[in-house]
Every structure is written in C-alpha cells, then in structure tokens.
Amino acid sequence: MTRRHPASDPLGIAVIGTGRMGSDHVRRIDRVVSGARVAAVIDVDGERAERVAGTVDGCAAYTDPAAAMADDAVDAVLIASPGPAHEAALLQAFKHDLPVLCEKPLTPDAASALRVLEAEARLGHRRVQVGFMRRYDAEYQRLKSLLDAGEFGRTLMLHCTHRNASTPPGYATPMMINDSVVHEIDVTRWLLDQEITAVTVLRPAPSSAAPEGLSDPQLVLFETSGGAVVDVEIFVNCGFGYQVRCEAVGERGTARIGDAHGMYVNAAGRWGGEIPQDFTERFRDAYDREVQAWVDATRRGEVTGPSAWDGYAAAAVCEAGVRAQATGERTPVTLAARPALYGA
Ligand SMILES: NC(=O)c1ccc[n+]([C@@H]2O[C@H](COP(=O)([O-])OP(=O)(O)OC[C@H]3O[C@@H](n4cnc5c(N)ncnc54)[C@H](O)[C@@H]3O)[C@@H](O)[C@H]2O)c1
Numbered sequence: 484m485t486r487r488h489p490a491s492d493p494l495g496i497a498v499i500g501t502g503r504m505g506s507d508h509v510r511r512i513d514r515v516v517s518g519a520r521v522a523a524v525i526d527v528d529g530e531r532a533e534r535v536a537g538t539v540d541g542c543a544a545y546t547d548p549a550a551a552m553a554d555d556a557v558d559a560v561l562i563a564s565p566g567p568a569h570e571a572a573l574l575q576a577f578k579h580d581l582p583v584l585c586e587k588p589l590t591p592d593a594a595s596a597l598r599v600l601e602a603e604a605r606l607g608h609r610r611v612q613v614g615f616m617r618r619y620d621a622e623y624q625r626l627k628s629l630l631d632a633g634e635f636g637r638t639l640m641l642h643c644t645h646r647n648a649s650t651p652p653g654y655a656t657p658m659m660i661n662d663s664v665v666h667e668i669d670v671t672r673w674l675l676d677q678e679i680t681a682v683t684v685l686r687p688a689p690s691s692a693a694p695e696g697l698s699d700p701q702l703v704l705f706e707t708s709g710g711a712v713v714d715v716e717i718f719v720n721c722g723f724g725y726q727v728r729c730e731a732v733g734e735r736g737t738a739r740i741g742d743a744h745g746m747y748v749n750a751a752g753r754w755g756g757e758i759p760q761d762f763t764e765r766f767r768d769a770y771d772r773e774v775q776a777w778v779d780a781t782r783r784g785e786v787t788g789p790s791a792w793d794g795y796a797a798a799a800v801c802e803a804g805v806r807a808q809a810t811g812e813r814t815p816v817t818l819a820a821r822p823a824l825y826g827a
C-alpha cells in the first residue's frame with residue numbers, strides 16, 4: 484500500500500509513446516475512464532507528441548520521459564513505447580516512485596525483465612501493472628471463475644487459437660512468440676495458476692499468404708508445473724480477421740470462449756456473423772476495464788493486476804519459445820527465484 488490519491492483530484496497520467504496503442508490509451512483516459520486525466524504525453528517524435536497533446540485540454544508534450552516524470556502534474560505513468568524502451572522508462576518511474584501501467588512486454592528479454600523485477604523489489608512495494616489485458620476480458624474472466632470453482636476437476640489441457648488478419652511491415656518470426664503468443668503465455672499462467680516449464684514449436688509449411696521469410700502459422704506447445712499441456716495455433720496472416728479462442732478441457736467438462744460473433748445475419752440461403760478485424764475491436768472493453776482498474780487501484784494507493792513477476796515469467800517463456808522455434812526442440816524454461824514481494 485502506498486499513498487492514497489486525494490479524492491477530489493483526477494490522477495495525472497503521463498503516456499509514453501503516442502503510436503497506435505498510446506494514442507488509443509490517451510483517448511481512453513480522456514474520454515472513457517473516470518478519475519484520471521492525461522497530464523502529459525511523451526514521444527521521441529516531437530511532432531507526434533504535440534499533435535496528440537493537442538487533442539486533450541491541459542496536456543503537455545515532451546520528447547524525454549525523464550522530463551515528463553519530473554513534472555508535478557504527473558502522478559502515474561502509462562508506458563506504450565516499443566518494448567526495448569520499457570526498461571529505461573520503468574527504472575525512471577521507480578526513481579520518482581510513480582505507479583506504472585506498462586504495455587506488454589514488460590521488457591523484450593528475461594535478463595532485462597529480471598533487472599526491472601529486482602529494482603521494484605528494492606523499492607519494497609509493487610509499482611508495476613503489466614498490460615496483459617486479456618485478464619480484463621469478460622469471457623476470459625468467466626472462464627477463470629469456472630476453472631477456479633473446480634466444477635470440472637483439474638484442467639488437463641488448453642486449446643488456444645490466436646489469429647491475426649495480417650502482419651505489419653517488419654513483423655518477423657520471433658515476434659510470433661514475443662508479440663503474439665506472449666498473451667497465451669500469460670493467460671496459461673493466470674488461468675491455471677501454474678508456471679510454464681517447457682516449450683516446443685512445430686512449424687508446418689508456411690501459408691502462401693505469409694510474407695517472405697515468415698514461418699506462419701505455427702503450433703506452440705507448453706508444459707506446465709501442474710502437468711497440463713497447452714497448444715496454441717498462432718496464425719498471423721490468416722486474412723479473414725482477428726480471432727482469439729481458448730478451450731479448457733477438465734476432468735469432468737470443457738468450456739470454450741472466443742466464439743461470440745456479434746450480430747448474426749440470415750440472408751440469401753446462408754447464415755453468418757461478424758469477425759473483428761483487430762485487437763482494438765476484439766479487446767476494446769478489456770482495455771477500458773484494464774485502464775480503469777489500474778486508475779482505481781492507484782487512487783486507492785494499491786497495485787493490482789499482472790505484476791512485474793508475471794512480466795518476467797512471460798519473458799522467460801518467450802525466450803525459451805524463440806529458441807524452440809529455431810531448433811525445433813523441446814526447450815525447458817528456467818526461472819529465477821521469486822522475490823517475496825510477489826507472493827509464494
Ligand atoms: N496489449 C495489446 O494488445 C497490445 C497491442 C499492440 C501493441 N501493444 C504494445 O504496446 C506498445 C506500443 O505498441 P504500438 O503498436 O503502439 O507501437 P507504435 O510503433 O505504433 O508506437 C510506438 C510509439 O512510441 C514512440 N517511441 C519510440 N521510442 C520511444 C521512447 N524511447 N520514448 C518515447 N516514445 C518512444 C514512437 O515514436 C511511436 O510513436 C508495445 O509495447 C506493444 O507490444 C500491446
């Protein structure tokens with residue numbers, strides 16, 4: 484528990500990175516979330532920062548995160564810069580003891596994630612929530628409640644599907660793990676309350692729609708500390724839309740999420756529904772709930788949600804996954820000891 488924010492003041496948030504996610508979070512904090520305002524935006528691209536700041540009353544624009552964090556109007560930080568910039572921003576926020584919502588990944592590799600974890604542990608209290616937004620999705624939350632209730636007995640397997648319509652320029656094979664499957668890594672650890680102990684990756688002959696050099700799709704298998712097995716189909720150029728599904732198989736039942744198709748239409752001898760085209764649409768409500776939960780907890784002087792330990796563990800599994808992609812071999816995951824700050 485840290486300082487409670489005065490009830491009458493909106494929480495002043497600095498948003499670092501004003502690209503796709505950052506500008507969406509600026510809009511969300513400004514128009515959707517209550518109890519907070521965007522006090523500052525920061526982008527190495529100064530023109531972009533100015534442009535986004537101009538959409539919000541009383542918002543300052545910076546190119547340097549350190550200068551923004553020294554601004555008295557800033558009470559908390561939302562990091563939405565690219566992964567390699569996260570560690571410096573997190574360590575800077577720790578210097579000011581500011582609460583942080585950090586978009587996934589915590590950092591791009593396990594060694595840097597461990598440095599962040601150790602720096603937070605030295606503060607002696609949690610400061611970081613990692614942006615694993617699926618934990619705030621209504622369907623995932625229902626599945627988690629069902630599994631926790633134990634009605635199906637032990638969960639034996641998860642079957643996951645993660646499909647994107649297409650990839651942006653520069654999206655390379657390791658990103659299928661680091662950028663995309665990282666969500667299934669977090670969801671597996673969260674739903675089962677177990678660590679992932681080994682990763683295997685199978686690579687079918689690539690789709691003819693895959694960009695040159697991208698081994699798409701892939702089948703990623705996790706083994707967990709409780710003996711469950713999880714398969715993830717990752718297919719990032721499926722062409723038709725954005726689909727995220729998860730089926731849990733228990734000893735006495737199964738449950739599946741991700742099949743909702745919004746409006747169903749009957750016409751011309753066919754029936755069908757809609758498929759969202761990207762994550763901003765599919766997980767819009769989850770992002771809203773995630774940021775609202777972070778603001779509410781911060782105002783109470785608490786830190787909840789996915790922790791730096793969750794970010795570190797995901798980074799360690801990603802590293803094993805990228806090695807497994809390259810070698811085709813089952814690759815064990817090695818984790819550091821868990822600091823007491825993050826529970827048993
Ligand atoms: N939770 C999700 O579903 C989800 C979805 C997409 C992206 N993300 C994550 O959000 C983050 C941002 O992704 P994006 O798609 O918005 O990227 P983006 O490339 O659209 O935007 C990144 C912005 O950060 C700026 N920037 C780069 N280095 C910076 C630095 N050191 N300090 C300040 N600004 C800097 C860039 O100029 C750019 O404007 C990444 O960590 C990404 O993994 C999460």
Ligand SMILES: O[C@H]1[C@H](O)[C@@H](O)[C@H](O)[C@@H](O)[C@H]1O
Binds near residue numbers: 647666
């Ligand atoms: O960065 C994005 C984002 O994290 C999405 O949630 C995921 O579905 C995509 O595959 C990934 O590229």
